[in-house]
Amino acid sequence: MDTSRTPQGESNPGPEPVIRDALTRAVEHAVAIPAGGAARDVLAQILSHALVAFTSTHAVVDPVVRTTADSAEEALAVVAGIEQIRSSLAAMDAIWQVTAEQRIRAADAARNVPEKNQGHGTSSELAMARRVSPHASSLSLSSARRLVTHMPATLDHLATGRITEQTAQSISRTLDGAAPATCTEVDGWIAENHHRLDGLGTRRASQLVRELAQKADPSASRARAERAARARNVTMHPLADGMARISATLRALDAAAVMKVLTTSAESQRNAGRRVPHQALQADHLVSSLLGAPLTRQEASDGTEQLTSAGVSPRNQSSGAQTSTSRIRLDVGIVITDRALLCGEDETEVARIEGYGPVPAHILLDTINGSPPGTIRPRQSSTDDGPYPGGGSDDGPGARSGPGPDDHTPVTTAPPGEESWGDLDDLENSSPVPEHPDIDVSSVFRRLYTHPSTGELVAMESTARAFPVGLKRMIRWRDETCRTPWCNARIRHLDHIIPAAAGGPTSYDNGQGLCARCNYLKEHGTWDLTSSPPGSPPHISWRSPHGARGSSPTPHSESPRPPEPSDGPVLRVADAPGHQPDPVPGERDIGNSAGDQATGAEEPADGG
Numbered sequence: 001m002d003t004s005r006t007p008q009g010e011s012n013p014g015p016e017p018v019i020r021d022a023l024t025r026a027v028e029h030a031v032a033i034p035a036g037g038a039a040r041d042v043l044a045q046i047l048s049h050a051l052v053a054f055t056s057t058h059a060v061v062d063p064v065v066r067t068t069a070d071s072a073e074e075a076l077a078v079v080a081g082i083e084q085i086r087s088s089l090a091a092m093d094a095i096w097q098v099t100a101e102q103r104i105r106a107a108d109a110a111r112n113v114p115e116k117n118q119g120h121g122t123s124s125e126l127a128m129a130r131r132v133s134p135h136a137s138s139l140s141l142s143s144a145r146r147l148v149t150h151m152p153a154t155l156d157h158l159a160t161g162r163i164t165e166q167t168a169q170s171i172s173r174t175l176d177g178a179a180p181a182t183c184t185e186v187d188g189w190i191a192e193n194h195h196r197l198d199g200l201g202t203r204r205a206s207q208l209v210r211e212l213a214q215k216a217d218p219s220a221s222r223a224r225a226e227r228a229a230r231a232r233n234v235t236m237h238p239l240a241d242g243m244a245r246i247s248a249t250l251r252a253l254d255a256a257a258v259m260k261v262l263t264t265s266a267e268s269q270r271n272a273g274r275r276v277p278h279q280a281l282q283a284d285h286l287v288s289s290l291l292g293a294p295l296t297r298q299e300a301s302d303g304t305e306q307l308t309s310a311g312v313s314p315r316n317q318s319s320g321a322q323t324s325t326s327r328i329r330l331d332v333g334i335v336i337t338d339r340a341l342l343c344g345e346d347e348t349e350v351a352r353i354e355g356y357g358p359v360p361a362h363i364l365l366d367t368i369n370g371s372p373p374g375t376i377r378p379r380q381s382s383t384d385d386g387p388y389p390g391g392g393s394d395d396g397p398g399a400r401s402g403p404g405p406d407d408h409t410p411v412t413t414a415p416p417g418e419e420s421w422g423d424l425d426d427l428e429n430s431s432p433v434p435e436h437p438d439i440d441v442s443s444v445f446r447r448l449y450t451h452p453s454t455g456e457l458v459a460m461e462s463t464a465r466a467f468p469v470g471l472k473r474m475i476r477w478r479d480e481t482c483r484t485p486w487c488n489a490r491i492r493h494l495d496h497i498i499p500a501a502a503g504g505p506t507s508y509d510n511g512q513g514l515c516a517r518c519n520y521l522k523e524h525g526t527w528d529l530t531s532s533p534p535g536s537p538p539h540i541s542w543r544s545p546h547g548a549r550g551s552s553p554t555p556h557s558e559s560p561r562p563p564e565p566s567d568g569p570v571l572r573v574a575d576a577p578g579h580q581p582d583p584v585p586g587e588r589d590i591g592n593s594a595g596d597q598a599t600g601a602e603e604p605a606d607g608g
Helices: 022-032 039-055 072-110 122-130 134-150 152-159 165-174 180-192 202-216 218-230 252-271 278-291 314-318 338-342 361-368 424-429 469-479 516-522 594-599
Strands: 018-020 233-238 244-249 295-299 305-309 330-335 350-353 357-360 443-448 493-496 511-514 528-531 539-543 549-553 587-589
Touching (some): 072 152, 330 469, 493 516
Antiparallel strands (some): 295 305
16 A cells, blocks of 8 residues: 655555455456457346346345345345346257257358258267257257247247246247147247246146147147157166166056056055055066066975965965966176175175166175065064064064065064074975075176276277177176266267277277267267376266367276275365465455455455
8 A cells, every 4th residue: 555645744545445346356357358259248148137137036026136135035036036047048048059050050061061961960069068968968959949940939938037947948848849830829829928837837837838739730649649659768767775767658558557557466465465565566566577576485384485486375386386487587797896795794885787887785785695675574583673673674663574474474483593584505405405596597697806906897808890798798887878978878889989990999998888879979070089198087088079078987896985084174275375366456355255354355356
């Protein structure tokens, strides 16, 4: 500060420091962006939408500028304003997705790409730029194209925040496959009064639009039904704790019939005395219908144990009654460490299932040993109450465990400390010897050991251009899903990272698993793939023909362990030496929090 003295000898404090808040700094940065291109226009649109969202918010009584500081009303107004900005940004995103498609088509035409192939890589490039899967990008681009081209009123309502992004997406995707004239008619109905959509969730909005489309173009109903039926599919989504969700898109009559069969089977088993939950019985019947009923241990009337198919009593089986068919033989890859196999009591170990991903190792070991989670376990000694007081099972407190009414067999008491199933070796060597379940295995589990220090599978290499069967399995087990950044589709093709035509070897390190879509589109245009240099974490760097980029880390076959807790103090980033750069002389910033004002923390002129 200038402290020179005046002729009268008084101290001159110099000019007052410039007080600058965060908004002022942001505007200064925006103004400093050079002219030319779309950057300034895009920032101006974002700033305009933000100003409207926080000064004229639709979802609250008072916008944030008219609320009391530090009040609940202020917080709600901020949340509502952010959601309104999100809708406006979604409209801008749709416009620029269509713009990107048009420019990529023009670039392909300039490269003399055949007209039918022009723009084929747009959704994949947009996926990498938006950091979403190619499938999600394709759906988003199709929806954006419909909004921008055929539904300008709906797009305008989205830009002004009168409808949410979810509602606009629901309306557009409901009209997938509809004729342009139908989309225009639905858009005109929305333009007449946008309040018609107020209070409607995405499901009700979709139903309403579906009804309008049916009335607008009833002749296209049969074609839409045909396209929908051709899109039937089955998908699997991994869940927590070793579970997964299988979803099937079926014809309506088929789906109703399937649910009727599952419901009838579950109700009959419940009426027969089974205490397993209704929905769990439905799931069990679905599995047994597809894979065949597994063999289970049951106790006969003479006190001996026999192995029978699920749902068939030992007496009926011995008398030649018809039993369920054998289970289908499967080949399921499991990546597991030697520690998990030899030290099964360590519940921190994690294994991996081909096509699923990581799962606690004890779940796999229990399943392979014939006692998967969720089964009715045999009654143990009276001193062990099991997971529930009173000797309950996984059915809930007080549920009966072990053979009994649930399995239609008598209840027996096991000796103290022993299970009522007896010794499996004695069971195998007894006379007559029933068929052991491992003889008719339901799955072939291929166990692969991981490197003790790196956690990676052992590499393989081939001199042939095509990947041999063993190497294919190694790569599939390692990658689990498509290696394209942000894509989680199932692996369909094996690809050379460095193309074989360019001298790339057919090896474990140069191979990657891709879905069919990504493998085909990778050859469209000049996609650049490079492997990580030695000494760095293994990954593949992707770059699209027009500048989008992403990274695909090589999956670790063994899950990383959490870091050991540190006894010393934790150093925060804000406390690190040199974190706050020197302020610009003559300027003082107003902090964004009370803590900044109290401590006098300063920021540089460029905002750090």
